[in-house]
Amino acid sequence: MTTKTLDRTRPPTTGHRRPPGFISRWRARRAERDQTIAAHRLAQAVTAEFREACTALRLCQYVSVAAGVTVRTPRVGAVHGGPPMSLSVELMAGQEPADFTSRENGPRLAHSLGGHGLRVEPLAGRWVRVTVLNHDPLRDRFGLPSLAVNSGYEALILGRTEDGITLGHAFTDAGHLAGQGQNGSGKTNLCYGLLSQVAAAPDVLVTGSDITGLLLGRPWDGTVHRPHQVVGTGDVPAHAVLLEDLVSEMDRRLATIPPRRDKIEATPTTPLMLVVLEEFPGLLRAADALPKPKRGEGVPVGDRIRSAVLRLLSEGRKAAFRVLMLAQRFEATAVGGGYARDQFALRISFRVPADSLAMLHGDDARPLGREHANAAAGIAYLSGLGRDCERIRVPYLGEYGEYVDRIQAHGRRAAS
Numbered sequence: 001m002t003t004k005t006l007d008r009t010r011p012p013t014t015g016h017r018r019p020p021g022f023i024s025r026w027r028a029r030r031a032e033r034d035q036t037i038a039a040h041r042l043a044q045a046v047t048a049e050f051r052e053a054c055t056a057l058r059l060c061q062y063v064s065v066a067a068g069v070t071v072r073t074p075r076v077g078a079v080h081g082g083p084p085m086s087l088s089v090e091l092m093a094g095q096e097p098a099d100f101t102s103r104e105n106g107p108r109l110a111h112s113l114g115g116h117g118l119r120v121e122p123l124a125g126r127w128v129r130v131t132v133l134n135h136d137p138l139r140d141r142f143g144l145p146s147l148a149v150n151s152g153y154e155a156l157i158l159g160r161t162e163d164g165i166t167l168g169h170a171f172t173d174a175g176h177l178a179g180q181g182q183n184g185s186g187k188t189n190l191c192y193g194l195l196s197q198v199a200a201a202p203d204v205l206v207t208g209s210d211i212t213g214l215l216l217g218r219p220w221d222g223t224v225h226r227p228h229q230v231v232g233t234g235d236v237p238a239h240a241v242l243l244e245d246l247v248s249e250m251d252r253r254l255a256t257i258p259p260r261r262d263k264i265e266a267t268p269t270t271p272l273m274l275v276v277l278e279e280f281p282g283l284l285r286a287a288d289a290l291p292k293p294k295r296g297e298g299v300p301v302g303d304r305i306r307s308a309v310l311r312l313l314s315e316g317r318k319a320a321f322r323v324l325m326l327a328q329r330f331e332a333t334a335v336g337g338g339y340a341r342d343q344f345a346l347r348i349s350f351r352v353p354a355d356s357l358a359m360l361h362g363d364d365a366r367p368l369g370r371e372h373a374n375a376a377a378g379i380a381y382l383s384g385l386g387r388d389c390e391r392i393r394v395p396y397l398g399e400y401g402e403y404v405d406r407i408q409a410h411g412r413r414a415a416s
């Protein structure tokens with residue numbers, strides 16, 4: 001019965017949509033108008049918040065006018081509700097985009113706008129786009145594709161910055177590399193990534209000492225690198241012998257630098273020697289625990305290791321030697337002295353106590369310490385590469401088995 005009544009009031013179906021009636025057109029217009037009003041109100045509110053925050057953070061100019069002093073803040077153009085919300089802003093004379101993302105201002109400005117962080121990109125002239133990030137841009141892990149460079153001069157993937165830039169690093173470029181972090185913070189994974197990418201390069205030899213025997217050693221069996229690696233704590237003096245042999249090779253190279261050259265270029269015949277020192281303080285502790293030789297009967301193993309590493313650090317660069325040292329914290333006494341620690345051009349800190357961060361990156365990093373002390377695995381601070389200390393996420397290679405597979409797949413083998 002009901003069905004029949006309805007049938008009579010409806011026009012016969014033709015297969016085409018009926019043109020909207022007055023009521024639905026009116027509803028659509030009203031929704032559009034409400035949306036415009038809401039967007040306008042949001043823009044006004046965001047602009048007011050932004051200007052107030054700029055004033056509080058002194059990202060403004062004080063102008064004297066007849067009526068007294070007035071405050072000028074950067075002009076806000078369009079506001080897009082997002083997500084993520086973004087606003088176009090005209091910087092004032094003398095301002096730089098980095099003023100809005102600096103350590104002092106960035107988080108405060110973002111919090112005032114209800115976000116976690118800011119990204120500032122140049123648009124045109126003095127205009128920039130300020131995007132309010134709703135969550136930590138480094139929150140999500142990203143994988144490291146299985147790739148290997150063909151030369152030590154090629155950049156490896158090191159990590160991704162908060163503004164989404166992928167940072168590369170060629171071992172031939174910068175100086176030595178230091179990595180610190182508590183247990184489980186991600187420093188070994190960093191090395192898995194770097195070593196698996198460089199393992200195939202014909203002009204790089206991966207050598208060094210690893211008391212854990214996981215990073216170096218077995219995964220490298222069958223490759224040209226393996227005979228130049230010493231692992232485990234069964235024979236600690238063997239680590240000293242390897243490092244002293246490396247110093248002799250460095251001296252030989254320094255003595256044969258061609259005329260009119262001030263350094264050795266890495267080639268397949270004189271490869272870049274990447275000296276990996278995994279858990280170096282642990283090696284020194286193990287060496288210092290050995291019985292000391294009697295007076296006049298030789299040098300203690302710990303001292304031999306310290307002086308060899310110090311020489312590699314201070315003179316190795318010109319001889320195509322690069323040291324990659326890992327430690328839980330870079331306390332001067334634990335890594336062979338303050339002078340040794342100062343030789344690292346590239347410094348990476350995973351989760352560490354606040355004082356350790358300042359120890360490796362200098363006092364400027366001190367304000368970052370409290371938050372970073374609880375950082376998730378794979379998030380690090382990096383200084384060097386001509387950049388200020390900045391937060392990055394290191395790519396995740398995968399489980400240990402994956403690292404072993406990649407070294408076996410890419411690791412350079414002797415030409416047969």
Ligand SMILES: Nc1ncnc2c1ncn2[C@@H]1O[C@H](COP(=O)(O)OP(=O)(O)OP(=O)(O)O)[C@@H](O)[C@H]1O
Binds near residue numbers: 141181350393
């Ligand atoms: N870049 C990363 N992205 C996401 N997760 C990561 C990353 N690096 C490490 N992890 C996670 O953290 C765990 C510990 O990482 P890793 O072994 O590299 O730490 P570590 O600092 O070397 O610790 P340890 O000193 O105990 O060897 C990994 O098993 C992985 O689950």
